[in-house]
Amino acid sequence: MKEMISNILARRSIRKFLPDVIPERDLTEILEAGFAAPSAGNRQPWRVVVVRDRSCKEQLASCAGGQNFMAEAPFVLVVCAVPEESAERYAERGESLYVLQDTAALTTTILLAAHYLGYGACWIGAFNEEGVSKTLKIPKNMRPVAMVPIGKIDGGVPPRRQRRPMADVVVQDRF
Numbered sequence: 001m002k003e004m005i006s007n008i009l010a011r012r013s014i015r016k017f018l019p020d021v022i023p024e025r026d027l028t029e030i031l032e033a034g035f036a037a038p039s040a041g042n043r044q045p046w047r048v049v050v051v052r053d054r055s056c057k058e059q060l061a062s063c064a065g066g067q068n069f070m071a072e073a074p075f076v077l078v079v080c081a082v083p084e085e086s087a088e089r090y091a092e093r094g095e096s097l098y099v100l101q102d103t104a105a106l107t108t109t110i111l112l113a114a115h116y117l118g119y120g121a122c123w124i125g126a127f128n129e130e131g132v133s134k135t136l137k138i139p140k141n142m143r144p145v146a147m148v149p150i151g152k153i154d155g156g157v158p159p160r161r162q163r164r165p166m167a168d169v170v171v172q173d174r175f
């Protein structure tokens with residue numbers, strides 16, 4: 001248990017990658033861990049596109065406003081939400097809320113699994129959705145919600161970014 005918490009605390013957003021190939025079994029493990037994330041009603045309203053092609057990664061980086069470090073990673077996972085799969089059971093709440101919570105849980109779990117296996121990763125959320133959809137030919141009923149470059153870390157691990165003091169963000173019993 002302590003090891004799991006240490007893993008969570010030691011994770012960082014990594015923005016410098018070596019191009020070294022990652023074994024397929026590690027990618028599979030990362031994905032397996034990700035898909036173990038909770039989802040509302042266990043709908044699993046998600047898809048993950050694995051992008052390895054160099055020019056494709058460069059296009060994604062350009063859709064993300066020139067976050068070119070993404071293209072250096074051996075692969076980028078593009079997490080997509082499928083709102084209709086949540087809406088089938090949960091109507092508006094599923095479509096506008098649960099599907100985003102579910103894909104956020106998936107993305108977080110992917111980040112933690114990648115870190116646990118010794119890789120660096122970063123959640124990329126600032127991107128032009130239409131551009132990413134076009135680049136990857138993502139069907140209209142899906143929404144790319146996060147991109148995650150994963151690879152071996154080039155250089156050191158950045159220091160921990162400050163978190164707000166608990167007293168500012170934890171409310172005991174009521175506001």
Ligand SMILES: Cc1cc2nc3c(=O)[nH]c(=O)nc-3n(C[C@H](O)[C@H](O)[C@H](O)COP(=O)(O)O)c2cc1C
Binds near residue numbers: 012015122125127
């Ligand atoms: C929804 C979301 C969107 C993010 N988008 C980006 C992004 O586009 N580019 C980037 O470099 N980091 C992005 N990040 C990473 C955050 O900057 C990072 O998690 C935060 O600064 C804390 O640092 P840490 O992850 O090292 O603890 C994003 C994180 C989240 C949760």
